Amino acid sequence: MADIHIAGVTKRYGEKNVLDTFSLEIRDGECFTLLGPSGCGKTVLLRLIAGFEPPDGGVIRIDGETVADPASGLHLPPDQRGLGMVFQDYAVWPHRDVYENVAYPLKLARTEPSVLRERTMRAIHLVGLEGLEKRLPSQLSGGQQQRVALARALVPEPRLLLLDEPLNNLDANLREEMRFEIKSLQKKLGVTILYITHDQEIALGISDRIAVMDEHGRLRQTGAPEEVYERPADDFIFRFLGVANLLPVRREGEALYVQGISAPWRGPVPDKAGDILTAGFRPSDVLLEHDNGDDSAGLPGVVCRASFLGAQMDYLIDIAGTLIRAALPAHECLNRNLLFVEGDACRVMLATAQWFEGEIANRGVL
Amino acid sequence: MGNTSRFGTAQFLFALSVGILVAVVAVPMLLIFFNAFWVNGHFNIADVIRVLRQGETYKALLNSLFLSSGVTVTGTLVGTFFAWLVTRTDLPFKRTMKLLFLVPFMLPAFIGALAWKMLLSPRAGYINRLFMDIFGFDGPIFDIYSYAGIILVETMYLFPFVFIQVSGALERMDPTLEESARISGADLFTITRKITIPLVLPSILSGALLIMLYSMAHFGTVAVLGAETGIYNIPTLIYEKIHQSAGSFDSIRTATVLATVLVIAAAFILWLQNRVLSQGRYQIIAGKSFRPSELKLRGWRVPMFVFCMFYIALTIVLPTATIFMVGGLKTYGLPFVSENMTWNNYKYILFEWDLTRDAIWNSVSLGLIAALVTMFAGVIISYVIVKMKVRGKGFLEFLGMLPFSVPGSVIALGVILAWSGKFGINLYNTVWIILVAYVARYMAFSLKANSAALEQVHDSLVEAARASGATMWQALKDIVIPLVRPGMMAAFFLIFLPALRELTVSVLLYGPTTRTIGVAIYTLNEDGETVYSAALAGIALVIIVTGEILIKRLVAGKNNG
């Protein structure tokens, strides 16, 4: 029940501008995910919003109320900002048991004892820690501590939830379950959530909107998950959101040529101008065929590595010196007799591709 | 955190911390330097040198250097030897022995000096008399009123500094290092020389420097044993200057110059120790406890054991027994036979004599209040230093280092300069001046214990409380204080117990009604009331040892539960 307005915020540590005139709008009641590489300033931004540190410049408003404005010396302390927060390192109080940890925000708010008890138990139940109320944090696993932190942030039903990688220590099943819990809670309570992570899968799955930051603390793109995933503003975002294949392509007149292959390529049509281009695609965008000697169908490739991953076959393919990854549904490979082994020749086709201007080095595909 | 732009809680705590340290440590020290270097309105180094070259000052400096070097050498040898014996050999009852070697730490050195004076003073000492009267020696077998006497007595009480450090290092040392050397054919002597000694050398050096620091600034032993033959070191000469010459300008100046030398020497030693320790960090001593390989003493096993027991009997049992026995004599000098013994001295001291009753009361209440005040002040200051982001913190950190390098007599002198009415407040001859000095003297302990505890409290724990809606004070009360409570307890006892037996500071500051236990024992002895002095020392020993044991129990119980 709160929107966040961040305008021109700057934060310096020593010589380094971690955030430089950074602006961001988070709408009332949405789940907004901030995605970015390690050390890009996500936690710093969260701390500015929470009020643990003052910005060096710019304005932060929550729900229309200015909470930080260094120009006028205004800085609302964290306890008056009405938010709940889960810290990257949990920050569960070691001298209080699970129940006392979770109940603390309600105690501070002078909640009536019966209500306090009921709401605390509900929050503990929600994160699946019932029966562990009397345990001290030292007797809990990392994931359980993380859930205590989550319950503690949720229990006062704050208008704004700041979550700094709240699920990174849970196993895959629990992570999924908690993700749905957070999402349904957000819908039920209408709370605004700012979720920070560098796990793009969670980000895409949970958010109404996501924003991607680069290592210099700049916002590269903001939008709905599908939009950012399908139409990345640049190759940085494309590479950040999943395994990225990048294929350098040259345009001569109407024809496209892939480096090292003399025959023209009849692939997807570029939507970008310029003669030097790069085609970006995900492993799942790749279609494979047996090499039938037909030069017009797709690109010639050689399988360098084949791994069976259960639901998928994962291939590493060499296209005239460029390595790409391909992921095919395992059952389709079986049905269509497309099981390749190392050294097999194949034809590579693309269902779709994102086009980027200029030649972009293909990094980190392996 | 909190309000950095306006004057909020953070600024208040910062100002309070700076205020405390400036008032109790910085101002007194500055006044000492000021008095030492500022003569007739000028900065004057030449005059400082003139003072240093005066016969008695020069002599005291040399004595301090000579005595502390001597104690350092002997204490280090004794400490290292016993440490090796109880960790790396198959000596019988090693654990008990290890505890016994720590007992001297509990006993105040000046009470030991008193006991040795009763035993070995050249004419009246019981042992000397025994040899002269019964075995017909024509002179004393050992004169305790000598450099050798002082060094021996201080060694007995200070060697645990090295013992603790070295036995700790030897226990933590990875035995595979030695074993691999032995496999490659080195004999035990070579291994010890080439592997063991270099590995524990930082611990030895660091312990040795602690002995040196302590001995250089130590008042009691030299005062008790050196006065007779005119052996002064820096602290005793400062005492002499302040007390005997009733505060003439010249003597105060000499005292401040001496104090300055002491501060510089102490700072230098601490700096050296820091370097030794930071180099030692790279040594291959594992943090875990290993089972170190033991040297078989074989034929030496029993003789070594007897030697240890003899050492303990001689340095702990004999002096302690002497104190209690002399305390029970009707008149000093009588032989210890039952018709000469009486309980009346103890009764008189505990229940009838105002002077001693006051002294006990003063020490206990001063110790308690100093421990409480210093504990809380230490929490606040460490909190600001460790946890807060405020402008000017570097300055506070610098102030926080000062208490570590200021010896007791320097603090006392500084406190006299600052609080004797010069600045409108006169605390001289009141208990308050002793309290202020105690706070300054023990601040280092409190800062150390509390900042160690606070380092463990991660910032996000406090921030999580703030995000939950707690104000800064609520976060302090609900999160920080409960988490640093063990550190605070440690600080309290680290202050209370030493304060009970304190002499160096209070002897410079006491007035007619403000003697502490230490001062009372010392002055009674000076006045020739040897029997009462011994009786009070005996009572002090009982209080101190009981206190130590109770607290060990308490701490051990806490850790187990």
Ligand SMILES: Nc1ncnc2c1ncn2[C@@H]1O[C@H](COP(=O)(O)OP(=O)(O)OP(=O)(O)O)[C@@H](O)[C@H]1O
């Ligand atoms: N208190 C501080 N003092 C100095 N530099 C800091 C401080 N806090 C953060 N930084 C710097 O700011 C940058 C951003 O840090 P931040 O913690 O926001 O990264 P992050 O995006 O949260 O990374 P991660 O995903 O690894 O948690 C880093 O380069 C970090 O070194």
Ligand SMILES: [Mg+2]
């Ligand atoms: Mg972070």
